[in-house]
Amino acid sequence: MSIDALNTAKDALLSHQTAINLTGTNIANVNTPGYTRQRPVFSTLGQSVEIAEIKRIYDRFLGAQINEQMHNLGFNEAKKNELDRVETIFNEAGGGGINELLSKFWSAWEDLSANPSGQAERQVLVSVSQSLTSMFRSYSDGLLSVQDDANAWIQGLAHQVNNHLSDIADINSKITRTENDDVGLNTLKDKRAALLSGLAEIVDFHYFEDSSGLINAFLSNGMPLVEGIHTWELDVVTENHVSNPFFYDVVFKDDPGNVINGVITNGKLAGFLEMRDTTIKGYMDSLDGLAASLVDKVNTQHNLGYDMSQSSGEDFFDAAKTKAKNIEVSIAIIADINKIAASETVNGDGGNAVSMSDIKDTLTMDGGKSTFSAYYSSLVGRVGQDAADADRNVDHHTILMSQLTNKREENSGVSIDEEMMNLIMYQTGYNAAARIFSTTDELLDVLMNLVR
Amino acid sequence: MVMRISENMKFNTMIDNMFKTESSYNKLMEKIVSQKEINRPSDDPIGMVKVLDFRKSRASVEQYSRNIDGCESWLTVTESKLSAAGNLLIKAREVAAAQSTETASAETRSIEAEAVQQLIGEMFALANSKYEGRYLFSGTKSEEVPFSSSVRSAPETGAAAAAAGNTFDGTVTSGGAYGGLVNKTYVVKIVAGGVLADATYKVSDDGGKTWGLEKDDLDSGTITLGDGIELTFTGGSAALTTDDIFYVHAFATGYYNGNSEELSVNIGEGTPFAYSVSGEAAFTDKGEGDVDIFGILNQLKTALETNDTDGIASCIDDLKAASDQIIKYNSMCGTRVNRLEIAKNNLADLDLDLTKLISNVEDADIAEIMSKFAMKEIALKASYAAASKIGNLTILGFLR
Numbered sequence: 001m002s003i004d005a006l007n008t009a010k011d012a013l014l015s016h017q018t019a020i021n022l023t024g025t026n027i028a029n030v031n032t033p034g035y036t037r038q039r040p041v042f043s044t045l046g047q048s049v050e051i052a053e054i055k056r057i058y059d060r061f062l063g064a065q066i067n068e069q070m071h072n073l074g075f076n077e078a079k080k081n082e083l084d085r086v087e088t089i090f091n092e093a094g095g096g097g098i099n100e101l102l103s104k105f106w107s108a109w110e111d112l113s114a115n116p117s118g119q120a121e122r123q124v125l126v127s128v129s130q131s132l133t134s135m136f137r138s139y140s141d142g143l144l145s146v147q148d149d150a151n152a153w154i155q156g157l158a159h160q161v162n163n164h165l166s167d168i169a170d171i172n173s174k175i176t177r178t179e180n181d182d183v184g185l186n187t188l189k190d191k192r193a194a195l196l197s198g199l200a201e202i203v204d205f206h207y208f209e210d211s212s213g214l215i216n217a218f219l220s221n222g223m224p225l226v227e228g229i230h231t232w233e234l235d236v237v238t239e240n241h242v243s244n245p246f247f248y249d250v251v252f253k254d255d256p257g258n259v260i261n262g263v264i265t266n267g268k269l270a271g272f273l274e275m276r277d278t279t280i281k282g283y284m285d286s287l288d289g290l291a292a293s294l295v296d297k298v299n300t301q302h303n304l305g306y307d308m309s310q311s312s313g314e315d316f317f318d319a320a321k322t323k324a325k326n327i328e329v330s331i332a333i334i335a336d337i338n339k340i341a342a343s344e345t346v347n348g349d350g351g352n353a354v355s356m357s358d359i360k361d362t363l364t365m366d367g368g369k370s371t372f373s374a375y376y377s378s379l380v381g382r383v384g385q386d387a388a389d390a391d392r393n394v395d396h397h398t399i400l401m402s403q404l405t406n407k408r409e410e411n412s413g414v415s416i417d418e419e420m421m422n423l424i425m426y427q428t429g430y431n432a433a434a435r436i437f438s439t440t441d442e443l444l445d446v447l448m449n450l451v452r
Numbered sequence: 453m454v455m456r457i458s459e460n461m462k463f464n465t466m467i468d469n470m471f472k473t474e475s476s477y478n479k480l481m482e483k484i485v486s487q488k489e490i491n492r493p494s495d496d497p498i499g500m501v502k503v504l505d506f507r508k509s510r511a512s513v514e515q516y517s518r519n520i521d522g523c524e525s526w527l528t529v530t531e532s533k534l535s536a537a538g539n540l541l542i543k544a545r546e547v548a549a550a551q552s553t554e555t556a557s558a559e560t561r562s563i564e565a566e567a568v569q570q571l572i573g574e575m576f577a578l579a580n581s582k583y584e585g586r587y588l589f590s591g592t593k594s595e596e597v598p599f600s601s602s603v604r605s606a607p608e609t610g611a612a613a614a615a616a617g618n619t620f621d622g623t624v625t626s627g628g629a630y631g632g633l634v635n636k637t638y639v640v641k642i643v644a645g646g647v648l649a650d651a652t653y654k655v656s657d658d659g660g661k662t663w664g665l666e667k668d669d670l671d672s673g674t675i676t677l678g679d680g681i682e683l684t685f686t687g688g689s690a691a692l693t694t695d696d697i698f699y700v701h702a703f704a705t706g707y708y709n710g711n712s713e714e715l716s717v718n719i720g721e722g723t724p725f726a727y728s729v730s731g732e733a734a735f736t737d738k739g740e741g742d743v744d745i746f747g748i749l750n751q752l753k754t755a756l757e758t759n760d761t762d763g764i765a766s767c768i769d770d771l772k773a774a775s776d777q778i779i780k781y782n783s784m785c786g787t788r789v790n791r792l793e794i795a796k797n798n799l800a801d802l803d804l805d806l807t808k809l810i811s812n813v814e815d816a817d818i819a820e821i822m823s824k825f826a827m828k829e830i831a832l833k834a835s836y837a838a839a840s841k842i843g844n845l846t847i848l849g850f851l852r
Contacts, residue, residue, distance in 0.1 A: 103511030311617025345659025384493025413458025
């Protein structure tokens with residue numbers, strides 16, 4: 001009977017020792033991101049005690065919800081990241097952008113109309129036009145560099161996805177091995193949850209844990225990313241993209257001919273794809289439309305006029321360069337400002353310059369619905385609205401995220417107070433078990449002395 | 453249910469909220485420093501569009517005001533030249549009245565003839581005045597001296613000219629007798645290039661503004677431009693090319709070399725304003741004009757020289773009509789200046805309105821922002837104070 005008591009005391013000591021160790025682990029990991037607190041589950045073993053299981057306190061549905069939210073957050077963060085940069089390009093708040101230069105351009109024609117043969121007026125017109133065209137080009141360069149940035153992100157993120165996939169598969173394979181104890185398994189699961197959450201920020205996917213505890217993940221259209229210990233890695237290819245041969249398309253490494261940009265609908269990768277291929281491309285197209293129409297309308301009017309040597313007006317803007325990225329004042333005009341056709345007749349009046357400045361109030365854009373400057377301001381408004389929307393979405397999803405994170409923390413996070421109380425509890429248990437040891441020892445001592 | 457509060461929750465909640473307060477604090481700070489409500493398009497996209505539209509309108513208003521200032525100066529100078537011309541005509545009429553009486557003699561008339569000759573000289577100087585390098589009274593031919601001192605007794609066809617940018621390097625000559633009543637500039641523009649037999653052209657009689665139908669009768673090399681003017685092409689080594697320009701000035705009788713067109717600039721959206729007075733209307737009997745002022749003055753001079761009393765007397769009424777003509781255009785200048793003044797005042801009002809509108813949308817209301825700023829400051833201080841307490845109170849403080 002007494003020997004039994006010794007065994008019981010031993011089990012109690014060991015169990016409480018483990019519990020105290022576990023409390024130590026919890027306290028040590030109080031600031032570890034993604035750490036899930038662990039609890040010893042005491043259970044009676046005959047008359048004795050054992051720790052039947054070390055439980056990971058985790059709500060798997062909350063985990064799925066957090067991953068869902070990660071898609072949204074990643075998607076909107078990617079958009080905000082790029083739109084913040086686009087916005088600085090179109091920042092007309094302080095003046096000095098295309099809006100102001102367009103006004104100056106028309107004013108220069110007005111001034112020329114009042115003094116058609118004035119060399120100073122002609123020179124001013126050429127310099128203002130050059131500033132305007134170079135502003136167009138610098139906006140276009142700016143937009144292209146944001147697209148390039150998104151492009152670099154797309155490449156980098158595809159590689160990150162692969163890293164996550166192989167790490168998840170790796171953990172899957174470790175989980176299948178039997179040599180793990182509970183603590184080791186819990187650590188692996190924590191790591192895998194963090195990896196899934198990191199992957200969720202980049203791409204949207206569905207996943208489930210099968211009966212043997214392995215995670216399988218699929219893209220939105222059912223194409224597999226991870227199945228047990230197997231991965232299907234992503235890759236990026238160039239030269240096939242519709243708008244720029246340097247832009248990357250996302251494919252599966254084992255099927256490089258099949259572009260899957262459209263399958264990725266959420267997360268950072270989708271955000272950068274949408275920015276590069278839709279949003280910024282849209283701004284670029286609008287800017288190109290403005291440039292092309294400006295070149296066309298100004299040249300058409302210029303051709304109707306007469307220059308200082310009574311010749312018909314040549315093209316004012318280089319007619320071969322009608323995009324925002326290359327719009328330019330004709331070299332012939334820059335070389336000889338007397339080729340500006342300010343006159344409506346061969347007599348050197350300023351009539352054509354007047355007609356030219358009238359273009360500013362003509363409904364030239366949107367199929368005859370808006371003027372150049374109205375079209376441009378609405379483009380700036382669009383950029384501002386998109387940036388404001390992205391800002392608001394990021395704010396919104398950050399709030400949701402922090403609510404969900406708090407929810408997760410409430411369930412799985414470590415509380416020092418709680419751990420301290422547990423420590424006191426386990427310490428008391430340990431002390432009592434030790435007392436049983438010493439009491440039993442004394443009892444046995446008495447018994448031994450009796451026999452002697 | 454009791455809520456579990458983990459350590460991370462305490463810190464995360466604190467940090468999240470502190471960031472939020474700090475970021476709105478910084479937004480307010482930016483507004484105070486820049487004095488602007490809109491510092492980037494996303495601050496207020498619709499406001500930004502409005503501001504850009506208003507700014508564009510204000511730039512136009514500024515330009516129109518500048519155009520008006522230019523017109524006003526031009527008209528003021530024109531007015532003073534015309535009133536000086538009016539005075540000269542009054543003097544001439546006084547001479548005519550005095551010398552048409554029996555008290556005058558052949559001697560006084562010959563002396564006054566010289567005085568009239570001087571008046572004519574002064575009149576030429578006035579009618580050929582320039583403002584900022586351009587002739588006031590030559591219509592849109594503002595580089596051309598408007599009046600020559602010798603009279604054309606018959607209409608003239610000027611020499612044909614080819615524009616400097618032409619490809620065609622043959623010769624072109626004008627011919628035919630001009631039968632028109634006013635000065636015109638004929639322009640020929642090649643539509644389709646090629647050798648004479650293939651080329652087509654169109655003709656303008658208003659300097660190249662409006663065009664007649666496309667024609668292809670260049671085969672013989674000679675074409676008729678209208679009013680009797682002919683143009684003859686002699687082929688060179690380079691054929692006629694699209695947009696080659698040839699022109700001929702045609703002159704009616706009299707002293708005037710300019711045209712009847714008026715110079716104009718915009719003084720509002722789609723509001724061109726003609727500001728020049730054409731010499732044809734003010735000084736000749738062609739087009740809008742009724743009295744050939746230089747003709748009458750010369751007639752008076754000749755009558756004085758030849759001691760022709762009836763001739764002198766007949767000039768008096770004509771000189772009166774000449775004065776009236778000058779006065780008419782002088783007062784027209786005044787009316788135009790008045791119109792400009794009104795337009796200018798309207799623009800000034802508009803400019804003020806636009807400035808206000810821009811300011812309403814774009815400028816920060818500092819008083820309001822300062823009070824918000826003070827509130828945020830208190831909130832921020834409170835969260836810092838709370839943050840300093842975080843972690844102070846745990847069970848650890850009570851365990852020995």
